Amino acid sequence: MVRRRTSIHGEWSSRWAFVLAATGSAVGLGNIWKFPYITGENGGGAFVLVYLLCIAIIGIPIMMAEVMIGRRGRQSPVNTMYNLGIEAGSTSHWKWLGWLGVVGGFLILSYYSVIAGWALDYIFKTAAGTFTNANAEFVSRTFGHFINSPATLLFWHTVFMLMTMVVVAKGVNGGLEKAVRFLMPSLFVLLVIMVGYAISTGEFMRGLAFLFEPNFDNLLYKHEAGGQFILNTDGEKIFTLEYVLIAMGHAFFTLSLGMGAIMIYGSYLPHNASIAKTSFMIAAADTAVALLAGMAIFPVVFANQLDPGKGPGLIFETLPLAFGNMPGGMFFGTLFFILLVFAAWSSSISLIEPAVAWLVENKNMKRVSASVIMGIACWLVGVLTVLSFNVWKNVHPIDFWVFKNKTFFDVLDYLTANIMLPLGGLAIAIFSVWIMSRSSTSDELDMKENTFAYNLWYFMTRYVTTIAVLVVFANLVGLI
Ligand code: PHE
16 A cells, blocks of 8 residues: 655645635635526526536545545645556656646636626625615616726736735635635525525515426527527527536536646545545535525526526626615625625635645745746736626637637636536546556545445446546537
């Protein structure tokens, strides 16, 4: 058996510290901003069902694999994959998987920071009473106005990127770990209060039906965002697995899987912590937050005759309506956007951590310099996203295949969430069950080799996740 390593970057103080940090990474804009709007664009119920299935049968096994690999390697994903590749008697080329993650995390953070900037701005808008007694038309106009100003978006993007750099420079178990400890539960409670308001709108059941009643036509046939089927020349609906891919990609995105974030957090995990239990807890908390957000938002959408397929502005055009019209709305609204920023903050640091850890390990850089360099580079790429919503809203940089008619922001989002993360996740799955030996995985997972639990993980990772991802990709590239 191979000697167990320790990490040069330090370790979490306990298993709970890891659960909190990983939950902090998982719960973020993905749950509250992205989940509702892509659910709205893709017709609701069936999409949600596939997303939930993906969490259960792909997300959890891959999360276990990723944490396990991280803890075994104890380094940045690039070096971990390099070492474990050699250790398993395979090749050092597995380091490219680490690189895929570094680039993916970097690209995600570039636009993530811009959207987190929207939430920052909305703290002040809500606190100033902008939305008190507002109607849908006003809220929508306010958002339109906001998004049309590159300077404002750029300002908040800069603020958020600075916030991220400060925490990353301090090291992962600095202040944010403590803050997240009570902010996460607060976010949860606040969402429950908002669901309470949603019940009072009179359209709660319609919201629930939208979220949970599957209509597979909406999922399996090409349609415009939020509506109309696209027909072929014979007037028939066109079959596609693209929306299944989006649901699957989102399962990776929301659990922070496939790019090394969870791997590097796993590399700081003490030896005596159960990987299976912690993975379940993280996935459950993450899913609960997303579903609560959906239940808080869609009733408001329907009660105000809004379009669920509005796109990335959805929560910014619906939640202010709720806050403007519920008792204590100014207070709850301000608090909500503050908590959303914290949730985004604890995710953003995990997006850039693999790159920073690599610079520290391989280039002998100080954490501070590494964070500053990565932060600035990422900020620059973020400018593309800032402009995607105004000056360049009609610019389509890669106008073919799945990138057709997409802005820079859309391209970055699609490329990372729907291609890079599933690809990374697939490689992680393959590595953990086809390359690593059963004895090392069962040892690191702390499961006995012939138990039901271990064999279930092994089977799911070896066959179910791999085949599912391959089938969806095959459809994307036109093979099936
Ligand atoms: N999971 C985060 C969210 O839902 C985003 C994220 C993706 C973070 C990948 C790290 C890695 O907001």
